[in-house]
Amino acid sequence: MAKLNIPPPHGGELVNRVIEKRDYAESMAAGAIEFDLKPTTLPDGTPIRHVYREIMSVCYGFFSPVEGSMTSTDLEGVLKERRLESGWVFPYPILLDVSEEDIKSTGVKEGDRLLLKLKGQPFAVMDVEEIYKINPEEVATRTFGTPEDNPEVVREPFNEKHPGYMIYKLMNDHVIAGKWTIVNPPKFREPYDRFWLPPAECRTVIKYVKKWRTCIAHQTRNVPHTGHEALMKNAAYTGDIEPCHGILVNAIIGAKRRGDYPNEAILEGHEAVNKYGYIKPSRHMVTFTLWDMRYGNPIESLLHGVIRQNMGCTHHMFGRDHAAVGEYYDKYATQILWSEGIPSFGFEAPPNEVDKGLKIIPQNMAEFWYCPVCGEIAYSESCGHVDQKQKFSGSFLRGMVAEGVMPPKVVMRPEVYKAIVKWWKVFNYPFVNKKYLENLNASLEVDLEPMEVPKA
Amino acid sequence: MPVWRLTLSQWRYQKLNGVIKMVHYIGVILDESRYEQIKGTEIEEKVQSIFGGALKMLVVEVPEDKSNQILKAFDRARIDSRGFIEDVPVAFRRAVFEEIVKNKSLDIVDKVLERLSEIQELAKKEDEYIPPPEIE
Structure with missing residues (x-):
């Protein structure tokens, strides 16, 4: 296999329509x-x-x-x-x-x-x-x-x-x-400013600061539990002649459905993974994209492919129920798209095999669960103790958090939980609710300097 | 094998062929104080240890018609990939545990459903405020 390099931006050129002067x-x-x-x-x-x-x-x-x-x-x-x-x-x-x-x-x-x-x-x-x-x-x-x-x-x-x-x-x-x-x-504003890395700058950081030749993207709208961490670590074994050099976490930041975690906790929860060495910072970087999530499973995965290719990733990991809510799509809809295509959505072949398609390489992953026999977090396609599996469930964890129970570290890192509690104290609520959305809409993630515009 | 341990394809096969009657579950996490309340009762034998012994949990079975009632009562409630009813209010989980202690049984779904309107009232307050835990 030939060595991979950062793919070109989707469409050939990065859009940059920002006037600083x-x-x-x-x-x-x-x-x-x-x-x-x-x-x-x-x-x-x-x-x-x-x-x-x-x-x-x-x-x-x-x-x-x-x-x-x-x-x-x-x-x-x-x-x-x-x-x-x-x-x-x-x-x-x-x-x-x-x-x-x-x-x-x-x-x-x-x-x-x-x-x-x-x-x-x-x-x-x-x-x-x-x-x-x-x-x-x-x-x-x-x-x-x-x-x-x-x-x-x-x-x-x-x-x-x-x-x-x-x-x-x-x-x-x-x-x-x-x-x-x-x-x-x-x-x-804080904490968004620490994680804002637009594609042109992200490509430069990947190439010249991190010195990653290959990089796998991790989509998130959640604070990470150890199942997410296992997904990141294991998916990153893909690459070319060696595992991917880097893992780029890219959180989707915007209005989310009620019950999801606040944006701030998501970013700092992921940051805790590298800050406290669960994946070392030289291999793991947290960024975000502004987008009000559409929860469109295969359709959303296409957008994720576009964004992360533009940011300079060679690979993208896709799990079960990717960017999904409810039972509207097949649980493996994203993986079907990226492994065989979905003709009715315009893809006779996977999006990275069609003309004017994406260059980012998909890494379709099955599930991770805790196996009490293996005594570790196991990959569903490897672990033979299917009857004993203990699945990770984001909603199960949310229930535990809401009840004020600190999740055990085998499920969630204590520093990640502390990031949740930090923002819980700020908003008086651990999850997105109507008040959070109203405040977010009023303040947004940004401030603008006053600007006088000359009349015509 | 309990339904919540089936793989998706096993579940689909069994559901399509009528092998299984749909049952959902409510998981009740036991912290130390809750565990003390059931210690020495017959419920203690039903405690499941998960994640390498890091968590203790009671699992209440909920027939499909009753899980539908619960889903209807709480707009964010859902069945997760394990077949567990999740995203329910804290007040609901507390009521489930209270009924388990009171009745010394896991067969308490009807008792909880009898309290639905009271739980819904408490749940409304939860939309605005849940007290954060005190941790260092």
């Missing part, structure tokens, strides 16, 4: 029509998405080659076969959705420049290429699939209990399409 930024924003970005909310007012996270991820290159809010042609290509108009694979609609009232009150039309404001300050500009109508429910349904149209992996119709489905279903019915450019780069 204030005078250039001001001249770009001058005279643009102002528009305040708003969250997507549930009928009871609970915020479930903020488009600013998508703008950040696009402009800093996490979602390369996507450069902005999708045109109707891009949207149709993504919904039909997960391809942009350019032919490159991309899984999800990325849209700046607005109401008819917004269109009327701003008077925006194709060819105009919009100044998108966040927390009252200028944030980004976009040149409007197209304004079109969508049926949000249809977008939601086609994004995730149906048992009839996608029988390979969809087991149940998506409904109002699915957080990702609701994000699309509750969108406004007009879309403003066009490329985004950040003109007032936000500053991340």
